[in-house]
Amino acid sequence: MRNFVLYNDNRIPEMKFQPEKCNIPDQRMKPFIDADEIWHHINQAKPSVEEVRTVIAKSLNKQRLTLAETAILISADTPELIEEIKDGARRLKEMVYGNRIVLFAPLYIGNKCTNNCSYCGFRSTNTDAIRSTLNDQELVSEVEALEDNGQKRLILVYGEHPDYGPEYIAHTVRVVYGVRKGNGEIRRVNVNAAPLEIEGFRIVKDSGIGTYQIFQETYDPDIYKHYHLGGRKRNYEYRLTSLDRAQEAGIDDVGIGALFGLYDWRFEVMALVRHTNHLEACYNVGPHTISFPRIQEASAMNFDGKYRVSDEEFTRLVAILRLAVPYTGLILTARENAAVRNEVMRFGVSQIDGGTKLELGSYAENKNEEQDLNREQFHINDSRSLNEIIDELLSTDYLPSFCTACYRLGRTGEHFMEFSVPGFIKRFCSPNAILTLTEYLEDYAPAETKAKGYKVVEENLLELEKAHEKVNVPEIRQRIEKIKGGERDLYF
Ligand code: SAM
Numbered sequence: 001m002r003n004f005v006l007y008n009d010n011r012i013p014e015m016k017f018q019p020e021k022c023n024i025p026d027q028r029m030k031p032f033i034d035a036d037e038i039w040h041h042i043n044q045a046k047p048s049v050e051e052v053r054t055v056i057a058k059s060l061n062k063q064r065l066t067l068a069e070t071a072i073l074i075s076a077d078t079p080e081l082i083e084e085i086k087d088g089a090r091r092l093k094e095m096v097y098g099n100r101i102v103l104f105a106p107l108y109i110g111n112k113c114t115n116n117c118s119y120c121g122f123r124s125t126n127t128d129a130i131r132s133t134l135n136d137q138e139l140v141s142e143v144e145a146l147e148d149n150g151q152k153r154l155i156l157v158y159g160e161h162p163d164y165g166p167e168y169i170a171h172t173v174r175v176v177y178g179v180r181k182g183n184g185e186i187r188r189v190n191v192n193a194a195p196l197e198i199e200g201f202r203i204v205k206d207s208g209i210g211t212y213q214i215f216q217e218t219y220d221p222d223i224y225k226h227y228h229l230g231g232r233k234r235n236y237e238y239r240l241t242s243l244d245r246a247q248e249a250g251i252d253d254v255g256i257g258a259l260f261g262l263y264d265w266r267f268e269v270m271a272l273v274r275h276t277n278h279l280e281a282c283y284n285v286g287p288h289t290i291s292f293p294r295i296q297e298a299s300a301m302n303f304d305g306k307y308r309v310s311d312e313e314f315t316r317l318v319a320i321l322r323l324a325v326p327y328t329g330l331i332l333t334a335r336e337n338a339a340v341r342n343e344v345m346r347f348g349v350s351q352i353d354g355g356t357k358l359e360l361g362s363y364a365e366n367k368n369e370e371q372d373l374n375r376e377q378f379h380i381n382d383s384r385s386l387n388e389i390i391d392e393l394l395s396t397d398y399l400p401s402f403c404t405a406c407y408r409l410g411r412t413g414e415h416f417m418e419f420s421v422p423g424f425i426k427r428f429c430s431p432n433a434i435l436t437l438t439e440y441l442e443d444y445a446p447a448e449t450k451a452k453g454y455k456v457v458e459e460n461l462l463e464l465e466k467a468h469e470k471v472n473v474p475e476i477r478q479r480i481e482k483i484k485g486g487e488r489d490l491y492f
């Protein structure tokens with residue numbers, strides 16, 4: 001057992017902002033993972049059916065689970081209990097997120113990299129990799145192509161390289177926000193890039209980013225060393241504390257993640273909950289999103305597959321995460337195929353990408369060929385266009401959303417948590433989803449999707465009319481007419 005003392009899991013602040021209970025300055029920027037503690041929880045959990053049901057009930061009461069409670073869900077492995085967990089996750093998702101699915105696209109800016117992560121096609125030792133960095137004109141062309149598809153939210157992705165310092169990242173974010181094509185504009189730019197110093201995070205914050213995402217890949221320090229063979233990323237603790245530095249720099253909107261397949265999925269789920277606990281306890285705000293990519297094939301990868309996560313385990317872990325962190329957005333990407341995506345979306349995912357391309361410059365070139373893994377980070381299994389995905393969401397009763405209102409109205413971080421109460425979704429999120437979908441239907445959808453989309457809009461308006469909350473449906477209808485008349489960017 002390492003000898004740093006962790007704050008007790010019982011002190012996890014529950015969802016309401018309780019400054020007297022959280023804010024533990026002495027734990028800021030300190031490593032917070034104790035592998036033995038996590039295994040202790042997993043190994044000692046031998047839950048009865050009643051205990052599992054009690055934990056599910058707590059979660060359905062929209063309370064964050066402790067590590068011990070998360071371990072109970074992880075240890076519940078009979079088919080019946082797994083079904084109860086999935087059913088609980090489905091109900092919780094409906095309660096907290098409704099039927100909305102937020103859409104975004106990744107945009108690779110540069111694939112030079114000084115790190116040597118064994119699983120990644122961009123690793124420094126991969127001499128077959130074809131390296132490039134978008135220049136400003138290429139970046140503008142990529143964003144124009146994405147806007148032409150109807151995208152409003154992007155995540156910019158960078159390798160780790162001296163060329164991609166904070167000033168450069170901030171510059172690219174500003175370029176992206178500045179691109180306007182027709183009615184197109186990017187309203188939210190998230191970033192997935194290397195960890196920075198506090199000053200670097202400040203520079204990036206000033207460019208107006210949404211979420212800063214950094215995945216720990218694996219939270220086990222020994223396994224981490226095994227996979228991260230060179231470069232700055234080899235330093236486990238520097239990465240583990242990176243989002244603390246982001247918080248210190250004033251970025252209160254951060255995304256965490258683990259790369260599933262490197263190590264035992266049960267450990268990584270527990271560690272993601274611990275990371276959430278750490279951020280909540282130290283900064284009064286948990287991560288905005290959690291990502292759980294599964295390893296895919298990549299050029300020159302070295303991965304033994306010992307901990308590969310099956311589809312069944314994957315669905316289970318998403319359901320457990322949903323229950324463990326009721327208010328944290330869960331992101332699922334095109335690494336997964338359409339069937340897995342459709343399955344997992346029911347159990348808790350709130351954001352997916354659509355129309356995804358990983359090759360640098362490929363949105364503007366409108367390339368639809370087989371992937372060339374020497375030019376891309378990894379293989380993807382869902383290459384459907386944004387419209388194909390929207391069309392399918394509409395056919396399966398989801399409400400596709402491009403909403404960016406909270407972030408633009410300053411409803412982030414602790415403020416966002418205060419708003420995450422029953423009624424908020426019906427008064428804000430659903431109306432904004434409807435308005436942003438209407439923009440998409442007017443500007444980008446082919447006739448068939450448009451007809452389907454307006455049917456879904458009407459069904460959702462009728463649902464909102466029936467809701468008890470103070471939802472101003474006539475006002476939403478008026479705004480829909482304004483959008484049809486040419487106005488854009490109307491939100492609550
Ligand atoms: N270079 C930055 C870093 O490592 O933090 C940016 C992230 S990288 C471009 C985005 C994420 O892709 C990584 O954090 C990792 O989790 C994931 N990734 C890397 N190789 C992968 C693979 N073979 N399959 C699936 N995901 C992968």
Ligand code: SF4
Binds near residue numbers: 113115123124160233
């Ligand atoms: Fe570089 Fe990121 Fe790939 Fe590691 S995962 S080699 S840091 S791009």
